[in-house]
Amino acid sequence: MIRFENVHKYYGAVHAVRGLDITVRPGEFLVLIGPSGCGKTTALKMVNRLIAPTSGRVLIDGTDVSEMPLVTLRRNIGYVIQETGLFPHMTIAQNVALVPRLKKWPRAKRNERVDELLHLVGLDPAVYRDRYPRHLSGGQRQRVGVARALAADPPIILMDEPFGATDPITRKQLQRELARIKEQVQKTIVFVTHDISEAFLLGDSICLLKDGEVVQHATPEELLRSPANDFVHEFIGDEAVSRQFDYLQMGEICRTPLPTFPADAPDWQIATALRKAGTAVGATIDPGGRLTGIVQVIPHAEGGNRTAVQRRPREHVRVARRDELVREFFPGLCRTNRAGGPTGGAVDPGLVVVDEQSRPCGLVSYDDIVRLIAGLVTGTAIEETSGADPEDESTAAFFTRQRVKGAVAR
Amino acid sequence: MTYLVENWPEVINLAAEHLRITAFAMAIAVAIGVPLGILIARIRPLGPVVLAVASIFYLIPSLALFAVLVPVTGLGPQPAVIGLVLYSQLAIVRNTATGLLTVPPSLRETAEGMGMTGLQRLFLVELPLALPMIIAGIRVAAVMSIGAATIAAYVGAGGLGTLIFQGMRLLWPEMVLAGAIPASVMAVAVDFAFVLLERLAARHQRATLPLRRRAAAA
Amino acid sequence: MTAILQYMWDQRMEIWWLTQEHLAMTGTAVGLAVLIAIPLGVLAARVRRLSFLVTWVGSIGQTVPSLALLGLLMPVFGIGTPLAVAALTVRGVLPVLINTYVGIAGVDAAVTEAGKGMGMTSGQRLFMVELPLAAPAIAAGVRTATVHCISIATLAAFIGAGGLGDMIFLGINQGRTEQILAGIVPAAALAILSDLLLGGVERFVTPRGVRA
Numbered sequence: 001m002i003r004f005e006n007v008h009k010y011y012g013a014v015h016a017v018r019g020l021d022i023t024v025r026p027g028e029f030l031v032l033i034g035p036s037g038c039g040k041t042t043a044l045k046m047v048n049r050l051i052a053p054t055s056g057r058v059l060i061d062g063t064d065v066s067e068m069p070l071v072t073l074r075r076n077i078g079y080v081i082q083e084t085g086l087f088p089h090m091t092i093a094q095n096v097a098l099v100p101r102l103k104k105w106p107r108a109k110r111n112e113r114v115d116e117l118l119h120l121v122g123l124d125p126a127v128y129r130d131r132y133p134r135h136l137s138g139g140q141r142q143r144v145g146v147a148r149a150l151a152a153d154p155p156i157i158l159m160d161e162p163f164g165a166t167d168p169i170t171r172k173q174l175q176r177e178l179a180r181i182k183e184q185v186q187k188t189i190v191f192v193t194h195d196i197s198e199a200f201l202l203g204d205s206i207c208l209l210k211d212g213e214v215v216q217h218a219t220p221e222e223l224l225r226s227p228a229n230d231f232v233h234e235f236i237g238d239e240a241v242s243r244q245f246d247y248l249q250m251g252e253i254c255r256t257p258l259p260t261f262p263a264d265a266p267d268w269q270i271a272t273a274l275r276k277a278g279t280a281v282g283a284t285i286d287p288g289g290r291l292t293g294i295v296q297v298i299p300h301a302e303g304g305n306r307t308a309v310q311r312r313p314r315e316h317v318r319v320a321r322r323d324e325l326v327r328e329f330f331p332g333l334c335r336t337n338r339a340g341g342p343t344g345g346a347v348d349p350g351l352v353v354v355d356e357q358s359r360p361c362g363l364v365s366y367d368d369i370v371r372l373i374a375g376l377v378t379g380t381a382i383e384e385t386s387g388a389d390p391e392d393e394s395t396a397a398f399f400t401r402q403r404v405k406g407a408v409a410r
Numbered sequence: 411m412t413y414l415v416e417n418w419p420e421v422i423n424l425a426a427e428h429l430r431i432t433a434f435a436m437a438i439a440v441a442i443g444v445p446l447g448i449l450i451a452r453i454r455p456l457g458p459v460v461l462a463v464a465s466i467f468y469l470i471p472s473l474a475l476f477a478v479l480v481p482v483t484g485l486g487p488q489p490a491v492i493g494l495v496l497y498s499q500l501a502i503v504r505n506t507a508t509g510l511l512t513v514p515p516s517l518r519e520t521a522e523g524m525g526m527t528g529l530q531r532l533f534l535v536e537l538p539l540a541l542p543m544i545i546a547g548i549r550v551a552a553v554m555s556i557g558a559a560t561i562a563a564y565v566g567a568g569g570l571g572t573l574i575f576q577g578m579r580l581l582w583p584e585m586v587l588a589g590a591i592p593a594s595v596m597a598v599a600v601d602f603a604f605v606l607l608e609r610l611a612a613r614h615q616r617a618t619l620p621l622r623r624r625a626a627a628a
Numbered sequence: 629m630t631a632i633l634q635y636m637w638d639q640r641m642e643i644w645w646l647t648q649e650h651l652a653m654t655g656t657a658v659g660l661a662v663l664i665a666i667p668l669g670v671l672a673a674r675v676r677r678l679s680f681l682v683t684w685v686g687s688i689g690q691t692v693p694s695l696a697l698l699g700l701l702m703p704v705f706g707i708g709t710p711l712a713v714a715a716l717t718v719r720g721v722l723p724v725l726i727n728t729y730v731g732i733a734g735v736d737a738a739v740t741e742a743g744k745g746m747g748m749t750s751g752q753r754l755f756m757v758e759l760p761l762a763a764p765a766i767a768a769g770v771r772t773a774t775v776h777c778i779s780i781a782t783l784a785a786f787i788g789a790g791g792l793g794d795m796i797f798l799g800i801n802q803g804r805t806e807q808i809l810a811g812i813v814p815a816a817a818l819a820i821l822s823d824l825l826l827g828g829v830e831r832f833v834t835p836r837g838v839r840a
Contacts, residue, residue: 048745074747085742089760089835099746132837148746158745469819471779474812477796481805557693561783565800574699578787583703590699597691 007056018212031203039212078149078157086133099152117147139170251322254362267309283360413584428569435494447506464500472558490567498551505547509540542612549604635806650791661720669728712789720773727769731762763833771826
C-alpha cells in the first residue's frame with residue numbers, strides 16, 4: 001500500500017504539488033493523469049525518491065520512504081520511463097536481469113526469469129535475448145522496459161508515460177498487453193499518463209490532477225458518472241474519446257440483453273423469466289412488438305425477501321433509435337445514475353434502444369459506456385460489433401455473446 | 411620576470427615575428443585547405459585519401475616535420491611556414507568538408523528548387539552555413555600553429571621560441587619564461603578571438619548548429 | 629637514399645636505445661596522465677561546480693604551446709627527465725580528463741535515471757553503466773594524449789632527457805640529413821603506429837550494443 005500524506009513540493013517559488021493525499025491499495029492500478037505541469041510525474045517520482053517532497057510524507061506499507069535505505073527501496077520498486085532507459089551496452093537479457101543481478105540471484109534463476117518475462121511481454125527469448133536495444137523497435141524496447149521492471153518481482157511498479165513516445169498503433173497494442181499483464185501479475189501499479197483513454201483502459205482508479213492538486217480521485221465509472229466539476233467533464237469528454245463517437249450509432253454499442261414480455265404478463269412470470277435470463281430489466285411490448293414500457297426487478301423491496309417488479313411506461317423511459325448517433329446521447333449517458341433516475345427508488349436502467357419499427361433491441365447501461373470507452377481506445381468495440389447482424393440470431397443470444405466479448409475486452 | 415621587464419622591446423619584436431610567421435602560414439593553409447575541403451565534399455571518394463595524407467602530416471612530431479624540410483629549404487622561416495601549412499591541413503580540410511556535408515538537405519533542395527547553379531549554391535547557401543565550422547577548424551589550426559612555431563625557432567624561424575631554446579641552453583629560467591609566457595598568452599588570446607569570430611559567423615543559425623555538431627560527431 | 633639506410637643500419641643500436649627511451653618517457657607520462665585524469669574526470673562529471681573548472685582549465689590548458697609548457701615547468705622541475713615527464717603528463721592529462729568528463733556527462737539522462745530508479749548504487753552506476761558507455765571517449769582521449777606525447781617527447785632531448793629527438797637536434801646542428809632522418813623516421817613511425825593501435829583499442833572497448 002502506498003500513501004501520500006499532505007505532500008507538497010516547491011521548485012523555488014513554484015508550488016508544483018499542493019497537499020497531495022492519495023492512497024493506493026495493494027494490487028490497485030492507479031492512474032495519475034492531468035495536463036502537463038500538473039505534478040503527476042513529480043508525485044510518481046516521490047515514491048522511489050527520485051524527488052524528495054518539500055513537506056509531507058510518502059508511505060509504503062506504513063513506513064516513510066525517506067526512512068528506508070534508498071537502494072533497497074528502489075530495488076523493490078519496478079520503474080518504467082517513456083524513454084525506456086535501456087542500457088545500450090547490455091543485451092536485452094542483461095538489461096532484464098539487471099536488478100536480479102544486483103540482488104545477487106544465482107545465474108540459472110536469472111536466466112530462467114529472463115525467458116519467463118520475455119514470454120510475458122510477448123518477445124520470443126530465442127530471438128531477442130542476445131540482441132541489443134538498438135536492434136529493437138520503439139515498441140519492442142518498451143516491452144523490454146516493462147519486463148525489466150518486473151524482473152525481481154517487486155510488489156510495486158511505477159510507470160511514467162511509458163507509451164507516450166510510441167506511434168498510435170503500437171501504443172494501443174502495448175496498452176492491451178499491459179492490461180493483460182496486469183491481470184497476470186497482480187502488482188500495485190502507479191501509472192502516469194496524459195492520455196484519458198489509456199487511463200480508462202488500464203486504471204482501477206484514476207486520479208485527475210491539475211496545478212498540483214487532486215481534482216477527482218475515483219474509479220473510471222464514478223468519474224464518468226459523476227464528474228466533480230466542469231474541468232473533469234471537459235477532460236473526460238475530451239476529443240480523444242468523443243471524436244471516436246462521431247460515427248458510432250446507438251445500435252452498435254448496446255450490449256445488455258433486454259428480454260421482452262407482453263404488456264399484460266403478470267409480475268411473477270416476469271420476475272421468474274428475468275431471473276432465468278440473469279438480468280434485472282426487461283421490456284414490455286404490444287402485439288406488434290413495439291415498446292410500451294420497461295419492467296424492472298427490485299430485490300428485497302420494502303426491506304423484505306420479496307422481489308417486486310416495477311413497471312415504467314414508455315413516457316418515463318429514455319429511448320434511442322438504433323441508427324441515432326451515440327455522440328448526441330453521450331453527455332446524458334455519462335451522467336446516468338445508479339440510484340435515483342426519473343422515477344426515483346429503483347436503479348436507473350439506462351437507455352433502451354429500439355429499431356425503426358420501435359421494437360426494442362437492447363439496453364445501454366453505464367457499464368456499457370465504460371466498456372465502450374475502454375473498447376474504443378483499444379479498437380475492439382467497433383471490430384466486434386460491426387460484423388454482426390442481429391437479424392440473423394435470436395436477440396438474447398446475440399446480446400449474450402456480445403456481452404461476454406465485451407467483458408473480455410475490458 | 412626580470413628578463414621580461416628589462417628586455418621587453420626584444421620580446422615584443424619576437425612576438426611580432428612569431429605572429430607574422432603564423433599568420434602567413436595560416437593564410438596559405440586556408441587558401442589550400444578550404445578548396446581541398448570543398449573538393450572532397452563534392453567528390454566523396456577522395457575524402458579518405460586526402461584525410462589520410464593530412465593526418466600523417468598531423469601525426470608526425472612537429473620538430474620532425476620542420477627538421478625534414480631543412481635539408482631541402484635550408485634554415486630560416488621557409489621550413490617553418492611550409493611545416494605549419496602541412497600541419498594545419500587536417501583541421502581545416504576536415505572541418506570544411508564536415509561543415510558542407512552537414513548542411514541540412516532540405517536547404518540544399520530548396521536552393522536547387524530555386525534554380526541555383528552548383529556554384530551559386532556553394533557560395534550563397536552552403537559556404538555561409540558551413541562558415542562557423544570552417545572557422546572552428548582554422549581556430550584549431552591557428553592555436554596549434556602558434557605552438558608549433560615556437561619549436562620552429564630551432565630551424566631558424568625566429569619568434570618567441572628563440573628565447574625558450576636560448577634560455578634552456580643557458581639554464582636561465584628567466585629567459586625561458588620571457589618566451590613561454592607571451593607565447594602561451596598569444597595562443598589563449600588567438601583561441602578566444604576565434605571563438606568570438608565563430609559566434610559571429612553562427613549568429614544567424616543558432617537553431618541548426620547544435621544539431622549539425624551532433625551529426626558531425628556521429 | 630642508400631646512404632641514409634646505411635647510416636640507419638650502422639646506428640641501429642643507438643636508434644633502438646633512443647626509441648626505448650622515447651617510449652619509456654611517453655609511456656610513463658601517459659600512464660600517470662590516465663591515473664590522474666580518469667578519477668578527476670569522474671569527479672567533474674559528478675560534481676557540477678567542478679565541471680565548469682574542467683572545461684575552462686582544459687580548453688585553456690590545451691592551447692598553451694608544448695615548448696612553452698616545458699619552459700613554464702622548468703623553474704619547478706629543473707632540467708632533465710623529470711621535467712620532460714612532468715610536461716608530457718600535463719599534456720596527457722587534459723585530453724583524457726576532458727574526454728572522461730564528456731563521455732560520462734554525455735550518457736543519456738534517461739539511462740542514468742533508469743539506473744537510479746532501479747536501485748543501483750552510485751558506484752554500480754559508474755562501473756556498470758557510465759564507464760562502459762564512456763569507454764570509447766576515454767580511449768579516444770588516451771589516443772590523442774599518446775600521439776601528442778610522442779610528438780612532444782622529441783623536444784625532451786633538448787633538455788637532456790634523451791629520446792629520438794637527440795638524433796634530430798644533432799642532425800640539425802651538424803647539418804647531417806641522414807642523422808635527421810634517422811631520428812624522424814622512427815619518431816613518425818611511433819606516432820602513426822600508436823595512433824593506429826589505439827584506434828583499434830578504441831573500437832575494441834566500444835560496447836557491441838552501441839557500435840555503428
